[in-house]
Amino acid sequence: MARITLSNLAHSYLPHPKGPEDFALKQMDHVWEDGGAYALLGSSGCGKTTLLNIISGLLRPSQGRVLFGDRDVTDAPTAERNIAQVFQFPVVYDTMSVRDNLAFPLRNRRMDAAYIRARVEAIGRMIGMEAVLDRKARGLTADAKQKISLGRGMVREDVNAILFDEPLTVIDPHMKWELRTQLKTLHRELSHTMIYVTHDQTEALTFADKVVVMYDGRVVQMGTPQELFETPAHTFVGYFIGSPGMNLLDARIEGNVAHVEGCAVPLGAGYGPVGGRAQIGIRPEFARLTSAEGLPVRLRRVEDVGRHKIVRAEFFGREINIIAEEGAGIGPDMTRVAFRPDKINVYSDDWRVAPAGRLGEAA
Numbered sequence: 001m002a003r004i005t006l007s008n009l010a011h012s013y014l015p016h017p018k019g020p021e022d023f024a025l026k027q028m029d030h031v032w033e034d035g036g037a038y039a040l041l042g043s044s045g046c047g048k049t050t051l052l053n054i055i056s057g058l059l060r061p062s063q064g065r066v067l068f069g070d071r072d073v074t075d076a077p078t079a080e081r082n083i084a085q086v087f088q089f090p091v092v093y094d095t096m097s098v099r100d101n102l103a104f105p106l107r108n109r110r111m112d113a114a115y116i117r118a119r120v121e122a123i124g125r126m127i128g129m130e131a132v133l134d135r136k137a138r139g140l141t142a143d144a145k146q147k148i149s150l151g152r153g154m155v156r157e158d159v160n161a162i163l164f165d166e167p168l169t170v171i172d173p174h175m176k177w178e179l180r181t182q183l184k185t186l187h188r189e190l191s192h193t194m195i196y197v198t199h200d201q202t203e204a205l206t207f208a209d210k211v212v213v214m215y216d217g218r219v220v221q222m223g224t225p226q227e228l229f230e231t232p233a234h235t236f237v238g239y240f241i242g243s244p245g246m247n248l249l250d251a252r253i254e255g256n257v258a259h260v261e262g263c264a265v266p267l268g269a270g271y272g273p274v275g276g277r278a279q280i281g282i283r284p285e286f287a288r289l290t291s292a293e294g295l296p297v298r299l300r301r302v303e304d305v306g307r308h309k310i311v312r313a314e315f316f317g318r319e320i321n322i323i324a325e326e327g328a329g330i331g332p333d334m335t336r337v338a339f340r341p342d343k344i345n346v347y348s349d350d351w352r353v354a355p356a357g358r359l360g361e362a363a
C-alpha cells in the first residue's frame with residue numbers, strides 16, 4: 001500500500017494545448033493518503049476518469065509526476081503499479097466459473113491454492129454470490145457480472161490502491177446500498193487506499209471519509225462530508241452537494257453585514273473587503289420562513305418529500321429554497337425568509353472567503 005502524490009500534474013488530450021481551456025485536467029498538486037477511503041465526485045466531463053487513468057497508468061500525464069510512496073511511477077506501466085481497477089461496466093470471462101473469475105488475479109500471482117480458496121470464498125460471501133461460485137459467468141445478469149468485477153477488484157490484499165470508476169451504475173438500487181456498505185466495511189478491515197469515482201453525491205458521502213470534489217478539470221475541495229456541507233470552498237460544491245443545493249445571492253459585504261437588493265442580512269462573522277463578484281451562500285436547511293424578519297419573498301410552491309418540506313420561494317427573480325420541518329405550518333403571512341447568520345458563507349468570484357473573525361472574537 002502507498003501514499004499517492006500527484007505533483008504539478010496536468011493533462012491535455014491535444015498535442016499542442018494553447019490555453020487552460022485545452023486541458024482536461026488543469027495543473028494540480030494532490031495527495032491521497034495511504035489507507036484513505038476517498039470519493040472523487042463531480043459532474044460529467046470534469047476530468048474524474050482522466051485523473052483515475054493517470055493514477056492507474058492507463059494514461060500518461062502531459063505534465064507533472066505521479067509518486068507511489070517515494071517512487072516516481074509516471075513512466076511505469078499499469079502492471080508495475082500494483083493497482084486494482086473496477087470499471088463502470090463488467091469485465092468478466094464468460095467461459096469461466098464465478099470462482100475462477102474471482103481467483104484469476106491471485107492465480108496470476110501464483111498464490112497458494114489454500115489461500116486462494118479461502119479468499120475467494122470470503123469475497124464470494126461479501127458480494128452475495130457464495131451459492132453460485134461454481135456457475136459459469138455466461139448467462140448471469142449484468143448486475144451479477146458487475147458484482148464479480150467488484151469482487152475481483154477486491155480479491156488481492158497486496159495492492160497499492162483500488163480504483164472504482166462509477167462501479168454501481170448497472171447495479172439495482174437496493175443492491176447498490178448494500179454493496180456500498182460492504183465496500184466501506186471492507187475498507188475498514190483491509191485499510192486499502194480506495195478511490196471511488198462517482199457523480200452521485202449519496203454514493204460519495206456514504207462511502208468516503210474524504211470527498212474530493214472536481215469541477216472543470218480542477219480539485220475544488222477535499223473534505224469530510226460535514227466540511228463540504230458546512231463550508232463549501234467553492235460555489236460549485238455548495239450547489240452540487242445537498243438537495244436542494246446551497247442558495248446563492250449576489251451581495252455587497254460590509255463587515256458583518258451583507259447587503260442584498262437593498263436588504264441588510266446579518267452575518268455570523270466580520271469580513272475584510274471582498275473583491276470580485278461577492279455572494280452569500282446559505283443552505284436551505286439554515287433558512288426559515290417568517291412573517292416578520294428577513295428578505296421579502298414570493299412563495300412559489302411547497303414540496304412534501306417525506307421527512308421535511310422543500311419550500312420554493314422567489315426573491316427578485318431568483319429562487320430561494322427553504323427546508324421546513326414536516327409539521328411546520330406555512331401560513332399566508334409567511335412572506336419572508338431569514339437565514340442563520342453563523343451558517344452563511346461568503347464567496348468572492350466563486351471561492352469562499354475566510355472570515356476575519358467570528359463575532360465576539362478578536363478579529
Ligand SMILES: Nc1ncnc2c1ncn2[C@@H]1O[C@H](COP(=O)(O)OP(=O)(O)OP(=O)(O)O)[C@@H](O)[C@H]1O
Pocket residue numbers: 013024042043044045046047048049050051199
Ligand atoms: N480520449 C479522449 N480524447 C479527447 N478528449 C477526451 C478523451 N477522454 C476524455 N476527454 C475529454 O476530457 C474531459 C474530461 O473527461 P473525463 O472522462 O475525464 O471526465 P469525467 O469526469 O470522468 O466524465 P464522465 O463522468 O462523463 O465519465 C472531457 O471534456 C472529455 O470530453
